[in-house]
Amino acid sequence: MRTTVLIFHLDYARSHANRALADAVDTSPDVEIVDMGGLYPDGAIELEAEVARLLAADRLVLQFPVQWYSTPPLLKAWQDTVLTRMYYMRPVEEGERLRGLPVMIAATAGNDPSAYTSGGANLFSLEELLKPLRATANRCFWRWADPFLIYRANKASADELALAGRLYAKRLAEWN
Numbered sequence: 324m325r326t327t328v329l330i331f332h333l334d335y336a337r338s339h340a341n342r343a344l345a346d347a348v349d350t351s352p353d354v355e356i357v358d359m360g361g362l363y364p365d366g367a368i369e370l371e372a373e374v375a376r377l378l379a380a381d382r383l384v385l386q387f388p389v390q391w392y393s394t395p396p397l398l399k400a401w402q403d404t405v406l407t408r409m410y411y412m413r414p415v416e417e418g419e420r421l422r423g424l425p426v427m428i429a430a431t432a433g434n435d436p437s438a439y440t441s442g443g444a445n446l447f448s449l450e451e452l453l454k455p456l457r458a459t460a461n462r463c464f465w466r467w468a469d470p471f472l473i474y475r476a477n478k479a480s481a482d483e484l485a486l487a488g489r490l491y492a493k494r495l496a497e498w499n
């Protein structure tokens with residue numbers, strides 16, 4: 324069972340939270356970690372390579388830091404290139420092959436959980452803000468898993484990030 328973790332971070336070299344999460348799950352040969360920002364720093368995604376990577380996945384994790392209440396632009400670029408080709412141009416030959424693909428969002432946010440409430444600074448919960456990804460998964464006939472969300476990501480101590488990594492590894496290990 325191959326779990327493909329695509330990390331969309333434009334400055335992964337300086338990441339603390341996303342790197343801690345990735346390092347915690349990068350212990351199994353069944354988990355493939357892909358630093359998409361490192362591969363495509365200018366946002367020009369290699370279409371054939373990424374279509375092939377997705378077709379080889381048994382489970383997919385889209386991991387990223389929340390930016391401006393949304394995903395980093397590279398994740399949108401991946402949707403616009405890879406998913407447009409697979410689901411609009413070749414839905415039968417490619418898209419259909421991933422029907423039922425389990426997908427999980429792993430997102431880190433700088434703000435506190437209390438900010439992500441109707442009475443808080445950000446008005447909406449992260450789950451609400453991430454609904455376009457859920458709609459994408461629905462459109463692609465993927466199987467949605469509860470997102471793995473980390474708050475206060477840029478304020479967390481090394482111990483807190485290590486704990487988050489262990490919880491992430493547990494989520495992926497128990498994912499069925």
Ligand SMILES: Cc1cc2nc3c(=O)[nH]c(=O)nc-3n(C[C@H](O)[C@H](O)[C@H](O)COP(=O)(O)O)c2cc1C
Binds near residue numbers: 337
């Ligand atoms: C351009 C930019 C926009 C950001 N927007 C948000 C935001 O909307 N909400 C939030 O909670 N954190 C926001 N952050 C904070 C990041 O989510 C946080 O620094 C990141 O998750 C930490 O993970 P890392 O150590 O892997 O970089 C933003 C950070 C940057 C650089």
